[in-house]
């Protein structure tokens with residue numbers, strides 16, 4: 068006599084019951100009432116899993132689940148299922164424990180960046196344009212106000228920009244510059260993925276006497292755009308979130324990621340490798356156009372001195388960059404191969 072629970076077919080009704088075996092017949096009783104009686108070979112028996120009761124299913128869908136999870140039916144095949152042997156195999160369990168983080172690592176740090184790079188290459192210009200414009204709207208609202216420089220001062224920045232673009236043979240349709248006042252960014256410059264570069268009043272004033280130093284900073288920003296750094300980062304973040312969402316099974320995240328990637332750009336911090344890439348782009352172009360790495364070193368040094376004068380937010384910008392002294396050293400000693 069085996070005690071357990073009886074489940075009526077396609078119903079959530081549960082009854083306490085006992086199963087009686089006699090010969091090759093199985094009968095289920097609750098009290099004196101016989102609920103089912105059938106031949107053993109018409110029953111299906113669930114797979115043997117450690118810690119799980121072996122339940123009987125009748126042809127009409129009714130089920131009997133023994134209370135004792137270790138109970139095994141005498142008429143059940145002696146061989147336990149493949150699944151059960153996998154679950155009770157210690158070596159396999161340890162392997163799975165080790166393999167899961169390895170697979171996760173491979174997925175997030177190897178596969179995701181590769182998919183992201185492919186996605187960037189396939190990214191239509193219109194999407195990049197949209198991403199950049201939306202980010203600019205957010206940044207402008209949150210951190211920028213109209214320039215307070217004189218018309219001449221602003222024009223000097225624009226002339227320098229046009230001159231640099233012309234020398235680089237870059238399209239003036241794609242690349243544009245804007246000057247803004249910003250308490251948030253301080254003396255700073257940044258580039259948006261679609262080619263818009265922003266220079267703050269403070270940076271323009273700081274380097275007003277050293278146009279080639281400002282040119283070096285502009286080249287660094289153009290380097291970020293040419294190498295598609297922000298698109299790469301946004302796409303990596305998006306692909307990683309989608310991969311995690313698929314693992315966890317919450318696809319709502321996907322919509323959020325796709326819609327939210329624009330605002331993520333605002334807090335964008337380039338990786339150190341990307342900063343070196345942008346620096347090297349600037350150094351190669353300076354050399355090619357007949358200027359020198361010294362111009363870039365000077366720009367960086369001006370920012371250091373500014374930082375000593377007052378507690379300035381340029382620090383924020385620099386904190387995401389490689390060590391400033393390292394970069395100044397690199398700008399002075401690196402001779403790009405042309």
Ligand SMILES: [Zn+2]
Pocket residue numbers: 287291337342345
């Ligand atoms: Zn940078």
